[in-house]
Structure formats: structure tokens, C-alpha cells
Amino acid sequence: xxxRYLMILFIFSFxxxxxxxxxxxxxxxxxxxxxxWEYLHKDSYNWDSTILVIERxxxxxxxxxxxxxxxxxxxxxxxxxxxxxxMYKTVDxxxxxxxxxxxxIPADMxxxxxxxxxxxxxxxxxxxxxEVKGTLEGGTYINAISGTKLxxxxxxxxxxxxxxxxxxxxxxxxxxxxxxxxxxxxxxxMNNGVVHSLSYTYQFSEL
Amino acid sequence: xxxxxxxxxxxxxxxxxxxxFLTEEPEIAVTNNNFWKNEKDVESxxxxxxxxxxxxxxxxxxxxxxxxxxxxxxxxxxxYPSENQPSYMWNASNPAISWANEYKVIAQANLVxxxxxRANLPKERHNYYLGQAYCIRAYTYFYILRxxxxxxxxxxxxxVGEKARTSWQELADFAIKxxxxxxxxxxxxxxxxxxxxxxxxxxxxxxxxxxxAILAHLYAWKAALNNEPExxxxxxxxxxxxxxxxxxxxAKNPKEVCDVVMxxxxxxxxxxxxxxxxxGDLKTSGSFIAGACxxxxxxxxxxxxxxxxxxxxxxxxxxxxxxxxxxxxxDEYFYKLDSMAGVATSVTQGAAYISKWRGxxxxxxxxxxxxxxxxxxxxxxxxxxxxxxxxxxxxxxTGDTPGAIADLNTIRDxxxxxxxxxxxxxxxxxxxxERDKELFLETGIRYYDIIRNGTFREKLRGKYKTLxxxxxxxxxxxxPVGNGAFTNNTLMRQTIYWKRNGYAY
Numbered sequence: 001x002x003x004r005y006l007m008i009l010f011i012f013s014f015x016x017x018x019x020x021x022x023x024x025x026x027x028x029x030x031x032x033x034x035x036x037w038e039y040l041h042k043d044s045y046n047w048d049s050t051i052l053v054i055e056r057x058x059x060x061x062x063x064x065x066x067x068x069x070x071x072x073x074x075x076x077x078x079x080x081x082x083x084x085x086x087m088y089k090t091v092d093x094x095x096x097x098x099x100x101x102x103x104x105i106p107a108d109m110x111x112x113x114x115x116x117x118x119x120x121x122x123x124x125x126x127x128x129x130x131e132v133k134g135t136l137e138g139g140t141y142i143n144a145i146s147g148t149k150l151x152x153x154x155x156x157x158x159x160x161x162x163x164x165x166x167x168x169x170x171x172x173x174x175x176x177x178x179x180x181x182x183x184x185x186x187x188x189x190m191n192n193g194v195v196h197s198l199s200y201t202y203q204f205s206e207l
Numbered sequence: 208x209x210x211x212x213x214x215x216x217x218x219x220x221x222x223x224x225x226x227x228f229l230t231e232e233p234e235i236a237v238t239n240n241n242f243w244k245n246e247k248d249v250e251s252x253x254x255x256x257x258x259x260x261x262x263x264x265x266x267x268x269x270x271x272x273x274x275x276x277x278x279x280x281x282x283x284x285x286x287y288p289s290e291n292q293p294s295y296m297w298n299a300s301n302p303a304i305s306w307a308n309e310y311k312v313i314a315q316a317n318l319v320x321x322x323x324x325r326a327n328l329p330k331e332r333h334n335y336y337l338g339q340a341y342c343i344r345a346y347t348y349f350y351i352l353r354x355x356x357x358x359x360x361x362x363x364x365x366x367v368g369e370k371a372r373t374s375w376q377e378l379a380d381f382a383i384k385x386x387x388x389x390x391x392x393x394x395x396x397x398x399x400x401x402x403x404x405x406x407x408x409x410x411x412x413x414x415x416x417x418x419x420a421i422l423a424h425l426y427a428w429k430a431a432l433n434n435e436p437e438x439x440x441x442x443x444x445x446x447x448x449x450x451x452x453x454x455x456x457x458a459k460n461p462k463e464v465c466d467v468v469m470x471x472x473x474x475x476x477x478x479x480x481x482x483x484x485x486x487g488d489l490k491t492s493g494s495f496i497a498g499a500c501x502x503x504x505x506x507x508x509x510x511x512x513x514x515x516x517x518x519x520x521x522x523x524x525x526x527x528x529x530x531x532x533x534x535x536x537x538d539e540y541f542y543k544l545d546s547m548a549g550v551a552t553s554v555t556q557g558a559a560y561i562s563k564w565r566g567x568x569x570x571x572x573x574x575x576x577x578x579x580x581x582x583x584x585x586x587x588x589x590x591x592x593x594x595x596x597x598x599x600x601x602x603x604x605t606g607d608t609p610g611a612i613a614d615l616n617t618i619r620d621x622x623x624x625x626x627x628x629x630x631x632x633x634x635x636x637x638x639x640x641e642r643d644k645e646l647f648l649e650t651g652i653r654y655y656d657i658i659r660n661g662t663f664r665e666k667l668r669g670k671y672k673t674l675x676x677x678x679x680x681x682x683x684x685x686x687p688v689g690n691g692a693f694t695n696n697t698l699m700r701q702t703i704y705w706k707r708n709g710y711a712y
Contacts, residue, residue: 135508164574166574173510174512177511178511203514
């Protein structure tokens with residue numbers, strides 16, 4: 001008799017855990033009901049140095065939707081890591097860092113560097129063309145606000161060994177300097193534009 | 208009683224009767240007794256030796272051991288060993304300090320040397336194969352004694368059991384004896400034929416010139432490190448044999464060096480690890496120095512801004528090395544050195560674009576279409592320019608200044624650089640610099656040049672700068688011995704310097 005209770009208990013112990021452990025968080029919501037400038041403030045882990053560079057460049061209005069010339073923008077955003085790398089690796093001939101704080105970076109330089117990461121209109125990932133595989137051509141050729149010639153491209157990847165069915169990535173190619181930058185997270189959308197966040201390994205530079 | 212005796216006799220007959228039966232060769236196994244029957248068998252054994260040789264000397268650890276790269280930036284893999292602090296990078300069982308692979312080559316060579324007689328080949332063919340095995344065994348011992356100093360001497364394939372380290376001088380003498388035999392046995396490079404009477408063009412197959420070239424290096428090494436200047440004369444004589452009688456020809460200009468000589472099996476090549484672009488024959492690009500130092504414009508799908516994160520040499524360093532604008536190596540070994548130096552350092556990282564190795568092989572089709580598959584360049588172990596400059600160095604040491612200058616100028620002339628003038632100062636230093644320029648980044652060359660000339664305190668970095676004479680005598684310039692060598696071998700001893708510096712076991 002006791003055994004039967006035990007068995008029932010045993011059976012319950014197996015049937016007990018349903019699917020409580022499974023949390024479907026849904027697809028990421030890339031839409032933020034605010035301006036680009038406000039969005040950057042929401043995520044200090046990634047953007048607080050970027051904010052300082054933008055302030056130093058005097059470009060707050062552009063990101064806050066207040067610049068009448070550019071009501072909407074696309075920002076290929078260099079994160080804190082990119083800016084840190086720029087500061088660590090910009091050294092004089094004695095390997096001493098040139099800039100220890102963002103205030104040390106000339107404002108004009110900040111402006112040039114930021115503007116070559118901004119397109120004069122809002123462009124989501126889907127609006128860019130595909131790269132021609134095995135070349136450095138194809139995609140959408142477009143100028144940044146700074147006038148820098150960019151090639152922005154989507155690329156297909158393979159999955160389980162089958163070509164072209166894997167994840168689609170977005171990339172950025174500065175045609176004159178040759179910088180090739182991967183985009184880590186695309187289509188972060190705000191009311192006055194979109195942010196495509198650049199890879200952490202990218203070193204912030206004038207494209 | 209009689210019956211018992213009869214039984215005993217019968218028993219005795221049975222026991223002694225089956226001699227041949229018991230020694231019968233198993234039909235399903237390959238043994239030395241049944242293998243070595245004809246030339247094809249010997250050839251396949253020697254190809255087996257070449258296969259091991261290629262795996263071992265084409266391995267990436269051979270690059271990692273190169274502690275004399277003239278780069279300005281090296282990642283940790285090269286940096287710490289190059290500063291003579293290998294323990295920061297290599298633990299006791301790291302393959303970079305293990306000689307196990309080199310001894311696999313020696314074991315395979317011993318197998319050929321010990322058994323080739325069984326095949327009863329005609330003398331000429333017998334010598335062709337035996338000479339190769341001698342030559343490769345000697346090269347491997349030479350490599351071991353330069354890298355580790357004293358090391359076990361395994362003379363034959365049945366020589367197993369515990370082994371102490373034999374002095375490197377004795378290893379050198381053993382290798383010299385092998386090489387002398389090989390030089391007598393082997394034909395010249397252009398007269399090599401395989402078992403099917405097909406001409407052999409691969410420079411991995413040693414010829415008489417290969418044996419002389421290794422001897423030239425070996426005598427020069429022993430002369431310098433064992434303080435036996437009389438060996439320099441022998442080194443010059445061996446180099447003479449290579450240069451005058453080897454049948455080798457210098458490429459016309461530095462462009463041809465990059466396009467033809469570095470690709471391999473050229474008229475300038477003397478001894479190489481041979482790779483062909485055939486299925487399964489290539490090694491990975493990462494096992495080439497080119498894979499570590501070259502991106503744009505050689506590697507596809509790269510741009511000037513593609514980061515070079517393993518090793519870099521600054522534009523300024525290269526310009527200092529190749530001072531003369533007329534030196535064609537400036538614009539062959541490097542891509543547009545002068546104009547690229549004007550591009551922003553945020554793009555160039557301040558570094559020159561090395562473009563010495565050009566045998567790029569691409570992936571075709573599939574998801575990696577158009578990307579770098581590998582290089583098909585050979586690893587050039589010894590080439591004619593190396594031997595000419597070695598002779599220059601040794602002649603300068605023996606006081607033959609005009610001879611040394613003539614050899615130095617042969618290489619300068621080929622590069623379009625101005626000929627030597629006494630205003631340049633020390634001739635030996637000029638020759639050492641010329642070797643750096645001509646043999647730029649070729650594996651293992653510069654480190655051993657520096658050790659041979661004793662200039663490690665000036666030219667190497669980190670702890671090399673402060674080594675005392677005592678440190679050097681205790682083996683500071685050699686690699687530590689990996690712990691694998693101590694397994695089941697109570698006679699093994701660590702190099703004294705390394706016992707004190709991170710490798711006590």
C-alpha cells in the first residue's frame with residue numbers, strides 16, 4: 001500500500017514541471033518611441049562615450065531631430081568600445097596616448113569622425129542591396145553627411161553547410177580608406193532615424 | 208626402454224624439424240623482411256620520409272620558434288619567445304619546445320638507411336635514395352642542434368631505450384659525415400630521376416648541391432659557436448661547390464624572386480618544403496609566415512585598412528633597412544612603400560604592406576567563394592642568394608675582403624642597389640644587413656644569423672640584451688627541452704639555463 005503512494009508521488013514528481021522553465025521573450029523590439037539622442041541615453045553600457053563625442057562635436061541637434069536639414073538620419077554607431085580602442089591606440093612616437101579624455105580630442109576631429117558615420121536619411125537594413133559574393137562590390141553606394149563615399153551591403157551566410165540560407169549580415173565599406181566594418185546589431189529604430197550598431201572590435205576612425 | 212628412446216628421438220625430430228615453418232613471413236603484414244624487394248618499394252619508403260619531413264618542417268611551430276623576426280609589433284605568440292621569455296607562452300608540453308617531430312623524421316630516415324641494402328638496387332639508384340635519407344637526416348640533426356644544442360643521437364632504427372643528450376659538436380660531426388656521403392652519392396639537382404625515369408623538379412628532393420649547401424651552413428655554424436675558425440675554410444669550399452658547380456642560377460631581379468623563387472622549385476632554390484595546388488596537398492595559410500604578415504593587397508577581399516593583428520613592420524623601419532631608393536626590393540617585398548607611407552596611420556597602422564609571397568589560392572564556389580584558401584608557395588629552406596651571402600660573411604671573417612665584397616655585390620647588383628663602398632663602414636655588418644634585406648622574413652634565417660654572429664645583445668630584444676657569457680654557455684640561446692623527452696628517460700637533462708628559468712622538471 002505504502003508502495004502505491006510512493007509510486008503516485010514518483011509519477012507526480014515527473015509530471016510536475018510542465019513548461020514553466022520556458023520563457024518566450026518574443027522577437028526583440030527594435031522600435032524606440034523617442035529620438036536617436038534619447039535612445040543613446042537609455043543604454044549607457046554601449047553609448048555613453050559616444051554621447052560625449054557627439055556633444056564635443058556639437059551635433060546634438062542632428063541626433064535629436066532638431067536639425068532642419070536632416071529630419072531623419074541613419075547612424076552607424078561606434079560604441080564605447082570602439083571609442084576606447086581609438087583612444088588607446090592613438091599614440092605618439094613614444095607610445096604615449098595622445099588623448100586621455102574625450103575633451104582632449106579636437107572638436108573638429110570629433111565632428112568629422114561622427115559625420116562620416118551618418119547618412120542623410122533613414123535607411124533600414126532591408127533597403128540596402130546585396131554584396132556580390134567573393135568581391136568587394138555590390139550593395140548600396142551612398143555618401144555620408146561628411147561626403148565620405150560608403151558602400152553599405154547585405155551579405156548572406158551559410159547554415160549547416162548550405163550556402164546562402166544562414167543569417168544575413170550588414171556591412172559597411174568606406175571606399176576611399178578601405179575600412180570594412182561589421183554591423184553587430186541593425187535596425188534599432190527611433191522616431192527620427194535608425195541606429196545600426198557597429199561591431200565592438202571596430203576602432204573608431206574617420207572613414 | 209627402447210620405446211622410450213625411440214619416442215625421445217621422434218620428439219627431438221619434431222622439435223628441430225620446423226625451422227622454416229616457424230620463420231615464415233606473415234602474408235598480411237608489412238615487415239622489413241618482406242617489404243624491401245625492388246626500387247618501387249624503396250621509392251615509396253623515401254616518399255614516406257619526404258611526407259614526414261614536409262609535415263614536420265612545414266608545421267606552424269617551426270614559425271613560432273623563429274625568435275628573430277625584425278618586426279615592430281608581434282603578438283604574444285612571437286613576442287615572449289622573441290624576448291627570450293618563452294615560459295610566458297609555452298608550457299612544458301608545448302609542441303614548440305618538443306623535438307618529438309624532428310625525431311620522427313630521423314626515425315624514418317634511419318629506417319631507409321638501415322634497410323635499403325635488402326633491395327639490392329643498382330649502385331646508382333641505391334645511392335640516389337640513400338643519399339636523400341642521409342641528407343634529410345643530417346639537415347634534421349643540424350636543425351636540432353641549432354635549436355636545442357645538445358640532443359640525443361639516434362644512429363639507427365633499432366637504437367631504442369634511454370638516451371642522454373650528446374654534445375651538439377658530436378651531432379654536428381655525425382651530420383657532417385652523413386652530408387659528405389650524400390654529396391658523393393647524389394646527382395646534381397638537374398640530373399635527378401625517379402623510379403619511372405621521370406625528371407625530378409621538386410627542390411624537396413635533395414641533390415648534391417643540397418648536401419654541399421647544408422654543409423656550408425653547418426661548418427659556418429660550428430666554426431662560430433665552437434670557436435674553430437679553421438672550419439670557415441671548409442665552409443667556403445662547400446659554398447664554392449654550390450655556387451660554381453651546383454647548377455643553380457640567381458633569379459634576374461627581386462620581382463622574379465617573389466613571383467618565381469618564393470613560389471618554389473626555381474633555379475635559385477636549393478632546399479625547400481614543396482607544396483602543390485592539388486587536392487589534399489596544400490597546408491593552411493596560417494602555417495605560412497605570409498598568412499601571419501600579409502593581408503592587402505595579396506590576400507583577396509581585403510583593403511588597406513584591413514587590420515594586421517599578428518605582426519607588423521613599420522614603414523620607417525623598412526625605409527631604414529632599405530635605405531637606397533633604387534633597391535628594387537623596396538617595391539617588390541613591400542607594396543608601394545613610399546606612397547602608402549603617406550596614407551593616414553588610422554588606415555595603415557603605420558605598417559608596410561608586405562607582398563613577398565604571392566602564390567595565393569582561392570576557394571571556388573560555395574559560401575566561401577573568392578576567399579583565401581591558402582598559399583601554394585614552397586617553404587624555402589635554402590636558396591642560392593642565402594649561400595652567396597653566407598660565403599660573403601665567412602670570407603669576411605677569414606680576411607678575404609675582396610671576395611666578401613664581390614659576393615655581397617652580386618646580391619646588391621641583382622636588387623639594383625648601389626654596390627658596397629668602404630664608407631658604409633664595417634663589412635661584416637653590411638653583409639649581415641644584406642642578409643636581413645634579401646632573406647626578409649624567410650623562416651628561421653635571421654635568428655640563426657644573429658646567433659652565429661654573436662650579435663644577439665644588439666639585435667634581439669628583451670632578455671637577449673642582458674644575457675651574460677655564463678647564460679649563453681648554459682644554453683640561453685637554445686630552446687628549452689619539452690617534458691615529453693623526459694618520459695621513460697631518466698638520462699634526460701634540461702638545458703641548465705632553462706632549468707633556472709621556468710622549465711625545471
